[in-house]
Each structure stands twice: as C-alpha cells, then as structure tokens.
Amino acid sequence: MKAKPSITTFQYGILIVGALIANGIFTLPRVVSQDAGRSAWVVIAFVGLVVFGIAALAHLVASHYPGQDPAEWSLTLLGPVLGRLWLFSYLIKSCFFAVLTAKIYAAIVTSRMLLTTPSSVIAAIVLIVSVMAVLAKLGGLARFSEVSVYVWLPLLTLFVQIIEHDQFYLLRPIFGDASVSDLFKASRQAAYSFAGFDILLFAYPHLHKQKAPLRTVLWAMVFVTAVYVLTTIAATTFLGLEQMTRILAPTLTILSIAETSIVERIDSIALFLWMGIVVITAATQLYMGTRALQGIIKGVSYHKTIMTLGSFLLVITWGDTPLREVVAVSAIFGDFDLSFVAISVVVFLVLIYIKKASQKNAPFT
Amino acid sequence: MHGNSIHGDTNVVKGVGVVNLWQKIKDLLDGDDYIEDKHSQVPLQGFANDLKYLKSTLGHALDFVTREFQLGVTGKRVAVLYIKSLADETKIASEIVLPLTSLAALIDDPDVRHKPHEAKQVLSASNITELTDLKQAIDGLLIGHTIVLVDGLRVALDIDSRAKLGRSTTAAEIETTILGSKVAFVEDCEANLSLIRQGVHSPKLCIEKFMFGSTDSKRAFLLYIQDLAAPDMISELQERLQAVQVNELKEINYLQSIIGISPLSPFPQAVYTERPDRVTGNLLEGRLAILLDGSPEALVLPIGFSDLFQSPADYYNHSLVTVLMRGLRFLGFLLATTLPAAYVAAVTYNYELLPTSLVFAVASARSGIPIPPIIEALAMVVVVDILQEGATRLPSKIGQTVGVVGGFVLGQAVIQARLVSPLVVIVVAVSVIGSFATPDYRISGLIRLLRYSLLLASAALSGIGIAAVWFAVLTHMASIEILGIPYLRPVAPLRLSSMSDYIFRKPYRGANPDQSDRLDKEQHL
Numbered sequence: 001m002k003a004k005p006s007i008t009t010f011q012y013g014i015l016i017v018g019a020l021i022a023n024g025i026f027t028l029p030r031v032v033s034q035d036a037g038r039s040a041w042v043v044i045a046f047v048g049l050v051v052f053g054i055a056a057l058a059h060l061v062a063s064h065y066p067g068q069d070p071a072e073w074s075l076t077l078l079g080p081v082l083g084r085l086w087l088f089s090y091l092i093k094s095c096f097f098a099v100l101t102a103k104i105y106a107a108i109v110t111s112r113m114l115l116t117t118p119s120s121v122i123a124a125i126v127l128i129v130s131v132m133a134v135l136a137k138l139g140g141l142a143r144f145s146e147v148s149v150y151v152w153l154p155l156l157t158l159f160v161q162i163i164e165h166d167q168f169y170l171l172r173p174i175f176g177d178a179s180v181s182d183l184f185k186a187s188r189q190a191a192y193s194f195a196g197f198d199i200l201l202f203a204y205p206h207l208h209k210q211k212a213p214l215r216t217v218l219w220a221m222v223f224v225t226a227v228y229v230l231t232t233i234a235a236t237t238f239l240g241l242e243q244m245t246r247i248l249a250p251t252l253t254i255l256s257i258a259e260t261s262i263v264e265r266i267d268s269i270a271l272f273l274w275m276g277i278v279v280i281t282a283a284t285q286l287y288m289g290t291r292a293l294q295g296i297i298k299g300v301s302y303h304k305t306i307m308t309l310g311s312f313l314l315v316i317t318w319g320d321t322p323l324r325e326v327v328a329v330s331a332i333f334g335d336f337d338l339s340f341v342a343i344s345v346v347v348f349l350v351l352i353y354i355k356k357a358s359q360k361n362a363p364f365t
Numbered sequence: 366m367h368g369n370s371i372h373g374d375t376n377v378v379k380g381v382g383v384v385n386l387w388q389k390i391k392d393l394l395d396g397d398d399y400i401e402d403k404h405s406q407v408p409l410q411g412f413a414n415d416l417k418y419l420k421s422t423l424g425h426a427l428d429f430v431t432r433e434f435q436l437g438v439t440g441k442r443v444a445v446l447y448i449k450s451l452a453d454e455t456k457i458a459s460e461i462v463l464p465l466t467s468l469a470a471l472i473d474d475p476d477v478r479h480k481p482h483e484a485k486q487v488l489s490a491s492n493i494t495e496l497t498d499l500k501q502a503i504d505g506l507l508i509g510h511t512i513v514l515v516d517g518l519r520v521a522l523d524i525d526s527r528a529k530l531g532r533s534t535t536a537a538e539i540e541t542t543i544l545g546s547k548v549a550f551v552e553d554c555e556a557n558l559s560l561i562r563q564g565v566h567s568p569k570l571c572i573e574k575f576m577f578g579s580t581d582s583k584r585a586f587l588l589y590i591q592d593l594a595a596p597d598m599i600s601e602l603q604e605r606l607q608a609v610q611v612n613e614l615k616e617i618n619y620l621q622s623i624i625g626i627s628p629l630s631p632f633p634q635a636v637y638t639e640r641p642d643r644v645t646g647n648l649l650e651g652r653l654a655i656l657l658d659g660s661p662e663a664l665v666l667p668i669g670f671s672d673l674f675q676s677p678a679d680y681y682n683h684s685l686v687t688v689l690m691r692g693l694r695f696l697g698f699l700l701a702t703t704l705p706a707a708y709v710a711a712v713t714y715n716y717e718l719l720p721t722s723l724v725f726a727v728a729s730a731r732s733g734i735p736i737p738p739i740i741e742a743l744a745m746v747v748v749v750d751i752l753q754e755g756a757t758r759l760p761s762k763i764g765q766t767v768g769v770v771g772g773f774v775l776g777q778a779v780i781q782a783r784l785v786s787p788l789v790v791i792v793v794a795v796s797v798i799g800s801f802a803t804p805d806y807r808i809s810g811l812i813r814l815l816r817y818s819l820l821l822a823s824a825a826l827s828g829i830g831i832a833a834v835w836f837a838v839l840t841h842m843a844s845i846e847i848l849g850i851p852y853l854r855p856v857a858p859l860r861l862s863s864m865s866d867y868i869f870r871k872p873y874r875g876a877n878p879d880q881s882d883r884l885d886k887e888q889h890l
Binding site (some may be wrong): 010 | 424714715717718720825827828829831832837839840843844846853856858
C-alpha cells in the first residue's frame with residue numbers, strides 16, 4: 001500500500017521540530033548543567049550534532065522505501081517474526097515517551113499553577129488532544145504542528161531579552177568544571193530532549209516532493225539545537241549555575257521574572273501555549289505507535305487502533321507522579337530512544353546494502 | 366443523506382411483503398430516508414385513461430385546471446392541463462390554446478398518431494417536450510408546465526409555461542456594503558445565472574445542471590471557470606452531487622451536509638452568499654459555486670477559515686484599510702470567543718497574569734458580589750444570548766427596543782443591585798460586539814459554541830482549560846479538508862504566495878487581482 005502524499009517539505013521539518021522540542025525546553029538546562037556545569041550548552045550542541053547524524057542515516061533508510069513507512073518495510077527487511085518483534089519494541093518505546101511527555105507537562109502545570117488539580121487530569125487532557133491530532137492523520141497532524149509552532153515562536157524572543165550579558169563568564173571556560181565522564185553522562189541525559197526525531201521515518205513516504213528533504217532535516221535539527229542552546233545560555237547567565245541546578249524548570253523560572261506592561265507573568269502564558277507543542281510531541285509518538293501496531297496486526301483500521309492505543313495510554317497515565325520523579329525517569333531512559341533508533345537504523349542500512357548487493361550478484365534478475 | 370433508493374415497482378414497495386417491510390424498517394433504522402422510486406413509469410394509455418389518471422392524481426387541488434374542447438370536423442378531443450397558481454395563464458391562452466385551433470386540420474388527419482412533431486410545430490410556445498410517461502407529466506405540472514393531451518396522439522406534450530413568480534432583484538440585506546454593487550440574488554435560478562453572467566464575461570464559464578428530489582423537480586447548477594478551477598476539485602464535487610439521493614431538498618443550506626463535506630463540524634465550510642459579485646470573485650479565484658432553485662443564495666466552496674473574515678467591501682477599500690479591517694475582524698473573533706473565559710480564569714486562578722494595579726481594580730470592582738465569577742459571567746452571557754435571539758425574532762423596531770432595554774437598562778440594574786460587577790458587564794459587552802465584527806453571520810453560532818466551551822473549561826482548569834479547548838479546536842480545524850483543500854490554508858500548509866489576499870491584501874498593480882489567490886490543489890498541499 002502506497003502512502004498518500006499529504007505533507008510539504010516544510011511541514012516535514014516542522015513535524016521534526018514539534019516532535020523534539022517539547023521534551024527538553026523546560027528541564028534540559030538543569031539536567032545537563034548538573035553534570036556538565038558551564039559546558040552544558042556545548043554538550044547540548046554536541047548531542048544535537050550526533051542526533052543530526054543519526055537522523056541523516058534514518059533519512060537514508062527512509063529514502064530507500066519512498067512509498068512505505070517502517071510499519072511496512074521493517075517486515076520486508078527483517079522478516080515477519082523479527083519485523084513484528086522490532087515493531088513491538090517500537091510500540092513500547094512510543095507509548096513510553098508519549099506518556100512521559102504528557103506526565104512531565106502535567107507535573108509542571110500542577111506544581112506551578114493548579115496545585116490542587118491531580119496531574120493525571122492534565123496528562124489525560126494532553127493525551128486526548130493528542131489522539132484527536134492523530135485522528136486527523138499525518139496531514140492534519142502536520143498542519144496542527146505548523147500552527148502550534150507559530151503560536152509559540154514569538155516567546156523565543158523573550159529568552160534573548162533575558163540573557164544577562166555581564167554573566168557571560170559563566171559560559172567559559174568550557175571544560176573547566178567537568179570531567180569527560182561527566183560530560184558523557186550529561187550527553188546521555190540530554191539525549192531525552194532529542195527523542196522523537198524518528199517521526200521522519202514515518203513522515204517521509206507522505207512527502208509531496210521527495211527531493212532535498214535532507215536539508216529540511218538539517219534545518220529542523222539546527223533549529224531545535226539552537227533553541228535548546230539559547231534557553232540554556234539564558235538560564236545559565238540569568239540564574240547562575242548553582243541556583244539553576246536547584247530549580248526543576250529553570251526556563252520557566254526565568255520567564256516568570258520577565259515582565260511586560262500587559263502581562264505580569266509570562267511563564268503562565270508560555271505554559272498555556274506550550275500545551276500545543278507537548279501535544280505534537282505526544283501525538284507524533286502516538287502516531288508512530290499506531291503505525292507500529294498496524295504493522296504488527298495487519299488489516300486493523302487506523303481509527304480503531306488509535307482509539308484503542310489512546311485508551312490504553314489514558315489508563316496507564318493515571319496516577320500522580322511528582323515532577324522530580326518524572327524528570328528523573330526521563331534522565332534515566334533519556335538515551336534509550338536515541339540508542340534504539342540509532343542501532344535500528346544502522347542494522348537496516350546494512351540489511352539494505354546486503355540485499356542490494358545480493359540482487360546485483362544474482363545471475364538472473 | 367446518502368440513502369440507497371429502493372428500486373423496483375412502486376406497488377411492491379408499498380406492499381406488506383415481509384421481505385420488503387423488513388428492508389424498509391432496516392433502512393429506517395440505518396438512518397436512510399425512504400425514497401420513492403423515481404424511475405417507475407406510468408405509460409400513456411389513451412386519451413380518456415390518461416386524463417382520468419391525471420385528474421385522479423391532481424384533481425383534489427383547487428388550482429388544478431383542466432380545459433377540454435373538441436376540434437375539427439371529427440370532433441377530436443383535446444385537454445389542456447395546468448396548475449393555475451404556478452402557470453402563466455396569459456401565455457397558455459396565447460401560445461397554447463389559440464394555436465391549438467390551427468391543429469384542427471391535423472386532428473382530422475387519420476395518420477395523426479404518427480405526427481407528433483407536426484403537432485409540436487403548430488404550438489408557438491418554446492420548450493416543448495414529448496412525454497410518454499404520465500409520472501413525468503405530473504412532475505411537469507407541479508413545476509408550472511402545461512400538459513396537452515390530444516385524442517389520438519401517441520404522446521403528451523409538456524410545455525414550459527411557468528409564471529414569473531417571486532420578486533425582482535433587490536439590494537443585499539445581509540451582506541451590505543457601503544461601496545460597490547448592491548444587487549442580491551433572488552429565488553429564480555435563471556435570474557441568478559444571468560446576474561453571474563454579467564460579472565463573468567468569459568466563454569470558459571461552465572454551468573452544469575443536477576436534478577434533486579424524488580421527482581427530479583429541484584434543479585441545482587454547478588458553476589466554475591475552466592482552467593481556473595482545479596480539475597480534481599471539480600470532479601470530486603460532481604461525484605458528490607451525482608451521489609445525492611434525497612426526497613426533498615428545500616434549501617441550499619442543506620446541501621453542504623448532504624454532499625458530505627464534514628457534516629458534523631460546527632465550522633462553516635462553505636460561503637453562503639446573497640451577492641453575485643462575491644460569487645463571481647470566488648469563481649475567478651478558482652472556486653466552485655452552486656445555485657439551487659428557490660434559494661436566494663449561492664454556495665461557494667471550497668473555503669478556508671480565513672475566508673470567513675473577508676468581506677466584499679475589502680476590494681473597494683485601500684489595501685492598508687483592508688489589512689486593518691481584517692485584523693480587527695480576527696481580533697473581534699478572538700475577543701468574542703475567549704474574553705469572558707479569560708476574565709474568569711484571570712479572576713479565579715491566574716491573577717498573577719494581571720499587573721498589580723489591575724488586580725486591585727478588579728478586586729475592588731468585585732467586592733461585595735455574592736456569586737463566583739463563572740456564574741456571574743455565564744449568567745450575563747446567557748442573558749445577552751437570549752436577548753440577541755429574541756431581538757432576531759422580533760420586528761426590527763421592537764427588536765431594537767429589546768436591545769436597548771436589555772443592554773442598557775438590564776445591565777445598569779444588575780450592577781446597581783450588586784449582582785454582577787461592572788467589569789463582567791464590560792467583558793460580556795465587548796465579547797458580544799466582537800462577534801458582530803465577522804462578515805459571515807453563520808460564524809455567530811460557532812462563536813457562541815466556543816464561548817460557552819471556553820467559559821466552562823476556564824472555570825474548571827484556568828488558562829490550561831482555555832488552551833486545551835483551543836488546541837482541541839485547532840486539531841479539528843487541521844483535520845478538515847474541503848475538496849482536498851486544507852481548511853487552514855494558507856497558514857498551514859504555509860504558502861507565502863497566497864498570503865497576498867489573506868490578512869494582507871496586495872494593492873492592485875499590473876497582475877489581475879482576482880487571480881492572486883487562485884486555488885490550486887497541488888499548490889496548497
């Protein structure tokens with residue numbers, strides 16, 4: 001079955017941005033600074049570069065199957081049993097990250113604003129809107145992502161405004177206060193913030209023009225990395241390293257200090273608008289999970305799969321988890337997504353080249 | 366309403382056979398309307414029998430006229446049948462009855478049954494059809510045609526004798542503009558077509574006819590300009606129109622949901638306009654228009670959400686003025702939907718959003734008010750909506766009085782009684798005024814729906830509730846595609862080239878302004 005073209009190249013990039021950016025913008029500066037100290041922003045830039053490399057490899061795999069997504073070509077490459085096993089792992093990974101994303105946002109909201117509301121309620125709302133976004137299929141999800149990113153984009157200017165120029169010394173010397181092992185640990189924890197870029201594997205077959213999308217992957221990754229670096233620089237220079245490592249969501253704290261004549265607390269507005277980005281991230285994971293499930297059980301309808309998966313996620317999301325615990329879980333499993341996708345992509349590439357070579361050497365083709 | 370028609374003999378359908386009865390119950394349970402088979406025929410069976418059949422079918426109507434007379438030496442009988450209230454009697458007298466006397470010679474011809482064409486030529490009326498099916502004759506009579514039965518003639522003659530009913534063209538009443546064309550559509554489809562023709566002087570204007578209703582009595586016209594409208598879009602709409610099976614299509618407003626374009630969505634997905642200039646403008650932008658018999662409005666599609674904020678007056682104003690007005694309309698929409706909810710969220714949960722001086726002002730305004738902000742806001746919004754609904758139903762002068770009494774007197778009274786704070790009156794008033802800023806009046810229903818949803822969400826979950834509702838609405842809007850065109854275009858997918866007539870309107874210079882936003886499926890996806 002050939003995927004229906006429904007997204008533009010620009011939307012392809014926006015989907016990658018939306019899938020990534022919700023995971024780390026509030027918590028990443030603290031998580032990385034804890035281990036990397038002043039070098040936090042360099043670690044983030046480095047992880048961004050590594051992720052771009054993996055994304056480029058993933059893109060290469062996807063380009064070998066222009067009309068299919070991993071739910072289809074994984075079975076061709078790995079065979080029906082191994083393929084289904086891989087898809088099952090993918091399903092678990094997607095569900096885990098969708099729930100984690102919703103839970104982090106819910107925990108931030110209930111710890112800062114709605115103190116008496118159970119965080120499960122907020123997480124459930126995020127998941128319900130995510131299910132709605134996935135029901136709109138990839139084209140609808142891409143359009144939703146576009147508008148949500150546009151709505152949030154102006155807030156980025158505030159981070160530039162917040163940077164304290166006289167505290168630039170906090171960003172140097174780069175490697176002065178962290179060992180290599182600390183930097184490696186910080187990189188692993190930063191990896192969580194880049195989870196979700198693998199949506200490109202699923203979005204690629206839906207592209208209208210499958211030309212030059214690697215450039216799109218590049219700008220999307222550069223954009224996300226730049227936002228993470230910018231927020232980390234702003235948080236580091238404004239709060240200082242010691243204070244920053246004590247705050248769970250330093251980015252929100254610095255926004256709460258920013259003032260305008262109309263709105264006193266920008267962080268609240270940022271949190272409201274951020275829901276759109278969180279929904280994109282959870283929805284892209286949910287979309288990947290849905291397609292994986294459809295690959296495992298052939299012939300099941302798209303809508304029924306989403307509704308089933310969404311209901312399942314709603315059930316497992318229930319229960320309040322404090323923000324500190326959710327952030328800790330994300331830091332522990334931060335590199336799981338990246339490792340899983342990186343290993344899968346390399347294996348797939350090898351298999352593709354073996355398959356090509358065997359076809360080339362076959363006596364009669 | 367895509368019901369499957371029950372084919373076969375009408376008697377069989379009406380019978381009490383267990384299988385047919387079960388089929389009918391099943392169809393009703395499935396939500397499919399029972400549709401009488403329009404293909405069954407009642408063939409002509411001789412002058413006397415045919416006349417008897419027509420009289421027995423329509424004879425109970427007071428305005429059904431049967432004029433019988435004998436012609437020629439042989440005294441052959443002729444019957445002229447029509448419905449007085451639908452047909453033009455002067456035309457019948459001069460173009461049908463009078464020429465029939467010339468038919469006397471023909472009637473005397475023993476081979477008359479083989480010469481229906483000659484009989485046709487005798488009549489001076491244009492648009493004469495030969496019928497062999499009496500059901501078609503009844504259909505013709507019901508739309509104002511005259512049926513002529515001649516003893517010995519093997520066909521019945523159906524002659525278009527429709528009276529010019531209804532009104533002549535008048536000025537637009539709903540979509541009024543200060544500048545530009547004033548004329549509005551009327552109930553007569555032909556008149557509406559000619560109004561559109563006056564605006565589009567192009568041989569590429571295509572007009573296609575579709576028949577609706579159990580008796581094929583309702584005509585709809587699909588209009589588009591070849592080479593401007595995308596072929597995929599045209600063929601999709603043609604297929605949808607051809608698939609329509611309804612017993613009765615009263616108004617063009619039903620057509621949008623009948624042709625199956627997101628019938629469950631509360632968002633307007635087609636422009637219903639009474640202005641021919643708006644239709645011609647849209648046709649020139651590559652859109653499609655539908656006219657329906659008896660409807661003084663045209664349906665234009667596909668549209669995007671942004672089209673709901675455009676007014677015909679935009680094209681008569683300077684582009685900068687247009688930019689300002691469109692921005693204000695969109696702001697009006699946002700205020701109308703979100704302001705009461707934002708007020709409730711701000712004074713209940715998120716007072717940290719407000720500057721300190723404003724927090725004190727709000728607190729002093731609310732001091733002594735016994736009811737919580739949500740009840741206060743909800744009560745005011747409900748009262749204003751009831752007033753608005755009441756004013757719409759009443760004659761204009763009384764409606765204005767109701768508006769004044771409701772708006773000023775009631776508002777002043779509740780503030781003095783300290784039932785609500787003056788702030789909530791201001792908030793609700795701004796919200797209601799904002800809802801009037803949108804040029805498409807159909808959006809007011811959507812505004813109310815969103816206003817209530819947002820109010821309840823803000824009371825439950827503060828600004829997070831408002832964000833949740835808006836993002837849910839946004840996912841819904843992102844999911845809508847009308848004839849393959851995304852509802853959120855040109856914002857999502859982003860098309861900078863199409864922005865020239867979105868919030869901005871480029872000044873007219875050089876290129877044909879009407880084609881600046883030409884819809885092209887490939888371009889927008």
